[in-house]
Amino acid sequence: METKKVVRWFWVWQFEEEEIWLNSMAAGGWALCRVGFATYYFEKTEPGEYIIREEFRRRDVAYESFLREMGAEHIGRMAMWVFFRRKAELGEFELNSDLDSRIQHLSNICRMLLAVILMNLGIGLSNLRYSSLGVINLLCAGFLAYCYGRIQGKRDELQRERQLHE
Amino acid sequence: MNTQAALTEAVYYILLSLVTPRHGYGIMQEAERMSQGRVKLAAGTLYGAINGLLDRGWIKAVPGAEDSRRKEYALTDRGREALEGELDRLKELVENGEIVLGGEA
Numbered sequence: 492m493e494t495k496k497v498v499r500w501f502w503v504w505q506f507e508e509e510e511i512w513l514n515s516m517a518a519g520g521w522a523l524c525r526v527g528f529a530t531y532y533f534e535k536t537e538p539g540e541y542i543i544r545e546e547f548r549r550r551d552v553a554y555e556s557f558l559r560e561m562g563a564e565h566i567g568r569m570a571m572w573v574f575f576r577r578k579a580e581l582g583e584f585e586l587n588s589d590l591d592s593r594i595q596h597l598s599n600i601c602r603m604l605l606a607v608i609l610m611n612l613g614i615g616l617s618n619l620r621y622s623s624l625g626v627i628n629l630l631c632a633g634f635l636a637y638c639y640g641r642i643q644g645k646r647d648e649l650q651r652e653r654q655l656h657e
Numbered sequence: 658m659n660t661q662a663a664l665t666e667a668v669y670y671i672l673l674s675l676v677t678p679r680h681g682y683g684i685m686q687e688a689e690r691m692s693q694g695r696v697k698l699a700a701g702t703l704y705g706a707i708n709g710l711l712d713r714g715w716i717k718a719v720p721g722a723e724d725s726r727r728k729e730y731a732l733t734d735r736g737r738e739a740l741e742g743e744l745d746r747l748k749e750l751v752e753n754g755e756i757v758l759g760g761e762a
Binding site for chain 2: 546548554557558560561562563575582583584585586587588589591592595596657
């Protein structure tokens with residue numbers, strides 16, 4: 492089977508763009524079949540044969556088997572992100588479509604980022620006494636705080652919408 | 658007096674569809690059918706809602722009949738009570754809406 496490999500980097504706040512890109516590949520007859528670190532493997536399919544969805548979620552075997560029951564295939568994981576695909580002929584395929592689920596999804600990402608920010612701050616500050624390498628951790632923490640801000644901005648927007656409707 | 662908080666649309670349709678035992682995919686199809694294609698339950702939303710409803714005891718897992726790999730779910734008595742409470746609440750909303758807006762015409 493014809494396959495191709497694409498190396499591409501997405502920042503954490505770009506997961507929606509990533510999913511749009513994966514679906515435009517699928518629409519062009521290249522369906523995601525495997526993922527690696529910043530690497531995507533595609534296989535040749537009929538154009539538009541698959542719908543691709545991705546989600547930030549810790550490994551959950553029960554969830555994966557639930558999705559299989561729904562007709563989806565588990566493609567793989569990249570760090571904390573899980574990728575699924577389902578044949579378009581089975582109808583629309585979404586993982587989180589209502590506001591509550593989307594807010595929850597963004598909150599999960601925020602929680603992970605906060606943990607890594609605090610870890611980097613802790614390591615950075617304690618290393619600073621012995622070496623200047625601690626600065627690297629502090630820079631990481633700073634950049635991650637920026638990521639946190641981007642995700643939180645998206646979440647706040649949804650929460651404002653949630654005050655009016657579901 | 659009924660002081661029950663509003664159910665989400667997803668939960669309402671999940672409960673309603675489970676008057677007859679169904680598996681996940683069946684719930685999704687039935688909700689879509691009842692709402693004439695308007696309500697399309699997303700897989701992750703459905704998974705979260707099913708687990709929440711199981712924890713609350715509003716639905717229960719029943720042994721799958723012909724295909725044992727697929728878990729089936731059914732409404733419990735408490736789930737039916739919640740659904741009936743919600744129906745009363747919705748009726749109140751509709752009645753008041755009709756009184757206020759219907760009187761304008």
